[in-house]
Amino acid sequence: MNKSIINKIKTSPKLPGVYIFSNQKEVVYVGKASNINQRLKSYLDDKQSKNQTISKYAKNLSWQITQNDIEALILESKLIKKHQPRVNVIFKDNKNYFFVNITNDLFPKVLITHNQQVKNGTIIGPFTSGTHLKALLKLLQPIFPFCTCKTNHKKPCMNNQLKLCPGYCCIQNQTFTKTDRIIYLNNIKNLKNFFTFKNQAFLKTLYSQIDKLIKNQEFERANIVKQQILAVNNIAKHTKFINTCDDKFKESLDELSKIFQAISPIRHIEMYDVSNISGQFATASLVFFSDGSPNKKAYKKFKIRYTQLLPNDVLMLKEIFKRRTNNIYWPKPDLILIDGGIAQLNAAISIFSQNPNFKDVLLGSLAKGKKQLLVYKNQQIQYIFLKDLSGGLKNLLIAIQNESHRFAIEYHHKLYRRQLKNGQ
Numbered sequence: 001m002n003k004s005i006i007n008k009i010k011t012s013p014k015l016p017g018v019y020i021f022s023n024q025k026e027v028v029y030v031g032k033a034s035n036i037n038q039r040l041k042s043y044l045d046d047k048q049s050k051n052q053t054i055s056k057y058a059k060n061l062s063w064q065i066t067q068n069d070i071e072a073l074i075l076e077s078k079l080i081k082k083h084q085p086r087v088n089v090i091f092k093d094n095k096n097y098f099f100v101n102i103t104n105d106l107f108p109k110v111l112i113t114h115n116q117q118v119k120n121g122t123i124i125g126p127f128t129s130g131t132h133l134k135a136l137l138k139l140l141q142p143i144f145p146f147c148t149c150k151t152n153h154k155k156p157c158m159n160n161q162l163k164l165c166p167g168y169c170c171i172q173n174q175t176f177t178k179t180d181r182i183i184y185l186n187n188i189k190n191l192k193n194f195f196t197f198k199n200q201a202f203l204k205t206l207y208s209q210i211d212k213l214i215k216n217q218e219f220e221r222a223n224i225v226k227q228q229i230l231a232v233n234n235i236a237k238h239t240k241f242i243n244t245c246d247d248k249f250k251e252s253l254d255e256l257s258k259i260f261q262a263i264s265p266i267r268h269i270e271m272y273d274v275s276n277i278s279g280q281f282a283t284a285s286l287v288f289f290s291d292g293s294p295n296k297k298a299y300k301k302f303k304i305r306y307t308q309l310l311p312n313d314v315l316m317l318k319e320i321f322k323r324r325t326n327n328i329y330w331p332k333p334d335l336i337l338i339d340g341g342i343a344q345l346n347a348a349i350s351i352f353s354q355n356p357n358f359k360d361v362l363l364g365s366l367a368k369g370k371k372q373l374l375v376y377k378n379q380q381i382q383y384i385f386l387k388d389l390s391g392g393l394k395n396l397l398i399a400i401q402n403e404s405h406r407f408a409i410e411y412h413h414k415l416y417r418r419q420l421k422n423g424q
Contacts, residue, residue: 001044001055007363008061009040011212017065017076021058027056032076032128034069050285053087070136074195076129077127088128097126098133100195107169107181108188110137110146124195139295140194141165143231146186155406158229158294158399183221190228203229249292250394258337259384260362261377267291270333271366271400272320272348274304274313275408284320285408286329289400298331299407314347321351328357337397339404342381367403 006020012019014037019091020027033039043051044269066072080097096114103109103121106191110135116123120178127133141148141159147169149157155178168176169184186209207230213222257266269289274282288298302323317338324330336352338344344366352358363376373389377383386394 001051002059002404002423005058006044009037010042012061012063013065014038015065016067016069016072017143018072018079019061019063020079021054021061021085021087023059024058027079027085029054029085029087030083032069032163034072034073036063036065051089064114068131073127073129073132073136077125079186080126081106085249096386097128099123099125099127100186101136101362102192107144107147107184109150109170110148110188110191111150112137122192123128124192127152128346131318135153140191143228144190144194146184146187146191150198155402158403160172161402162395162401194232203232209312229381238361243335249392249396252396253292253391255393256335260364260375262334262362264334266334266362268295268333269333270339271337271404272317273339273404273408274316274320275405282316284316284325285404286320287400287404287407289403292396294403295331300330302406304349312342315349317344317353325351325355325358333361335362335364337400338363339368340365341367341370341372341403342374345376345381359411366397368401 001126007360016032016034017036018030018032019040021146043054045051046055050065064075066075079085079136090375097116098239099116099118101111101113101115101118101121101123103111105120108121112130118128133319137148141164145163145165147165148159149165149170152172154168154172156167157165157170159165164181168174168180169342190206193360195206196202206225206321210222210225213225256262257264260266267290271287271289272284274284274380280380282304284302284304285301286298286300288295288322290298304319317340335360338348340364348363348365352361353364365374371386373384373386375384386397389397389424
């Protein structure tokens with residue numbers, strides 16, 4: 001690294017923004033940071049191959065300060081797209097860049113993809129960090145609700161239950177009004193604008209929307225846009241937005257931790273559900289949620305071996321729980337939930353509480369009919385009505401339960417269809 005660049009690194013700002021290595025002919029490398037000075041100091045380590053390549057080609061260093069990490073992420077994306085920097089193209093950690101694909105559907109879907117050449121819709125990007133991009137979309141989804149379902153489905157999705165998408169965008173044969181579509185398309189327009197404009201310019205477009213709505217005496221919609229402005233201002237204040245993406249779930253998980261008197265905060269939840277027809281084609285699902293979001297890589301499905309003629313959910317669950325305790329290398333939860341009442345919870349207690357690897361895991365169940373949360377603590381079972389929980393926690397628990405049921409039913413139907421196909 002030449003002395004000029006080293007001196008600039010020493011005097012660089014401890015602020016969020018984008019830094020640019022270049023020479024007289026080209027931009028060599030573009031990167032983002034929440035603290036430019038701290039990040040640039042890492043390039044003084046000449047042992048890393050990427051740093052050696054930058055040192056070889058770069059003769060100059062500059063930076064652009066942004067208001068926060070979010071603007072840095074978006075500005076980095078624009079500069080990489082514009083300049084195609086040599087080192088960014090070479091060093092991608094063996095992965096492609098990430099793009100946002102907004103489809104051309106009647107209700108456009110918002111998807112993350114590695115494919116820049118998709119034919120359906122608008123592509124925004126590239127983004128170097130999939131983690132940061134997902135975090136930003138999680139922050140934006142409650143503000144401008146949009147659909148992330150790849151295909152339409154018969155029952156409401158988890159995001160619909162959490163009020164992160166309106167439902168009519170992805171539920172089959174769902175009725176909707178002209179106004180519904182106008183509002184949804186406006187959300188998509190605002191989402192595109194967020195990635196295009198700087199914060200202040202984008203906020204001006206929202207204020208102009210309010211003026212038009214008030215002029216047309218659409219006061220309810222004007223109030224919605226006002227709340228969107230407040231929310232956008234709120235996320236713009238965060239300089240480390242990656243740590244705030246789960247704020248909407250944090251309070252709910254903290255409340256759950258207090259209910260179970262957890263020694264450490266509950267972050268990882270595992271839930272089980274059984275599906276069968278009179279004992280036939282019996283399956284069970286394990287869904288795994290981390291920080292309020294589904295971790296589908298940790299999902300498991302079980303083909304139940306129970307062979308008695310009469311169906312018995314409790315015995316089926318005990319079989320699954322025993323098989324679960326044999327797989328200690330699967331991600332370990334802080335809390336295990338079961339779809340069912342006291343009998344199902346007792347089945348879990350009898351297996352997990354006796355296993356040394358699961359003794360510290362909290363146990364509970366969700367009784368759908370009685371709309372209760374059953375909490376096992378101090379060797380006793382406490383009953384809590386879901387209506388007595390905060391709206392956030394209630395919605396989160398219902399979403400986890402529905403996802404568990406969906407996953408079990410999906411596998412059950414697969415086995416059933418396979419049996420019919422084989423003529424048995």
